[in-house]
Amino acid sequence: MLDKLERIKGNLQEETKAINTLKGAEQLRTKYLGRKGSINDLMKLIPTLPVEKRAAYGQQINSLKIEITDIIEGLIKKFSSKTIPKNKTEIFDITLPGKRPSIGKSHPLTQTIDDIKEVFARLGFDVAYGPEVESEYYNFEALNIPPDHPSRTDFDTFYIKGDILLRSQTSTVQIRIMEKQEPPIRIIAPGRVYRPDTVDARHSFMFHQVEGLLVDEGVSFADLKGVLNQFIKTYFGQDIKMRFRPSFFPFTEPSAEVDISCSLCRSKGCNVCSYSGWVEILGAGMVDPNVFKAVHYDAEKYTGFAFGMGVERITMLKHGIGDIRLFYENDMRFLSQF
Numbered sequence: 001m002l003d004k005l006e007r008i009k010g011n012l013q014e015e016t017k018a019i020n021t022l023k024g025a026e027q028l029r030t031k032y033l034g035r036k037g038s039i040n041d042l043m044k045l046i047p048t049l050p051v052e053k054r055a056a057y058g059q060q061i062n063s064l065k066i067e068i069t070d071i072i073e074g075l076i077k078k079f080s081s082k083t084i085p086k087n088k089t090e091i092f093d094i095t096l097p098g099k100r101p102s103i104g105k106s107h108p109l110t111q112t113i114d115d116i117k118e119v120f121a122r123l124g125f126d127v128a129y130g131p132e133v134e135s136e137y138y139n140f141e142a143l144n145i146p147p148d149h150p151s152r153t154d155f156d157t158f159y160i161k162g163d164i165l166l167r168s169q170t171s172t173v174q175i176r177i178m179e180k181q182e183p184p185i186r187i188i189a190p191g192r193v194y195r196p197d198t199v200d201a202r203h204s205f206m207f208h209q210v211e212g213l214l215v216d217e218g219v220s221f222a223d224l225k226g227v228l229n230q231f232i233k234t235y236f237g238q239d240i241k242m243r244f245r246p247s248f249f250p251f252t253e254p255s256a257e258v259d260i261s262c263s264l265c266r267s268k269g270c271n272v273c274s275y276s277g278w279v280e281i282l283g284a285g286m287v288d289p290n291v292f293k294a295v296h297y298d299a300e301k302y303t304g305f306a307f308g309m310g311v312e313r314i315t316m317l318k319h320g321i322g323d324i325r326l327f328y329e330n331d332m333r334f335l336s337q338f
């Protein structure tokens with residue numbers, strides 16, 4: 001009997017040397033201390049012994065059990081500390097700061113469009129939308145750009161089939177709205193436009209514009225100036241100045257290009273304003289009577305103004321962004337800054 005105890009102890013000591021993982025240590029525990037393990041086997045022999053020997057034998061088994069337990073627990077402890085806990089809650093440190101869920105936000109261009117909508121909403125402008133796939137009529141003819149007019153080149157675009165094209169300006173929405181509604185009209189129309197431009201730091205084959213149109217009786221150029229001044233001051237800052245330069249657009253007469261004092265260098269001169277202190281931000285003018293004719297408005301009764309601005313351009317000016325391509329690359333290092 002005692003031999004048997006010695007042998008078990010010897011075996012364990014041998015086996016222990018080969019154990020180098022937690023799993024191995026646990027298997028050893030099952031083998032020696034488990035329900036069908038060696039210690040239990042020894043216990044089962046007790047009733048077969050003469051009564052007077054049982055107590056002593058029992059005590060020996062018990063002390064062997066304690067010894068074995070010590071050895072195996074020691075092994076388990078040793079290897080547990082080297083193992084990553086399976087359950088992460090075991091290492092949960094409640095003193096650590098919590099992880100904030102990352103909530104998405106609008107793209108910087110969407111933010112600009114929302115800001116523009118907000119300013120014009122306060123001035124009583126509704127928001128209107130039109131299709132990006134258009135016909136030549138809405139992109140050109142109705143806007144007083146006849147087929148052979150040289151200014152077609154300025155608004156050239158991608159043709160889909162026949163006279164179906166991708167709009168190259170949001171001015172198309174002016175026509176669509178005026179066809180449906182009688183004056184007074186007061187809308188802005190944000191959306192995508194397309195041009196066959198080679199992509200570089202300042203150009204893209206697709207970009208965004210916001211169109212504006214106001215038509216009523218007695219609308220004057222002073223109203224146009226007042227509305228744009230209000231927009232520019234609210235969007236870029238009260239200290240920003242505005243200036244009008246005579247220009248040409250087929251759908252407005254007279255037409256102007258509108259500059260603001262450079263918001264990046266505060267007119268001190270930088271490469272964005274080409275050291276002139278001014279940057280162009282939009283085109284505008286009084287709606288040409290020929291446009292009214294296309295939508296059957298009485299040009300003797302009504303006057304109106306229109307304007308169109310590039311969303312990328314004003315976003316770049318406001319935040320000092322040097323490359324238009326950044327808007328389209330989905331790079332979170334850029335997007336998360338807005």
Ligand code: DAH
Binds near residue numbers: 212285
């Ligand atoms: N559609 C013009 C462009 O894409 C911008 C523009 C200029 C719109 C004058 C207007 C306007 O409504 O009156 O360059």
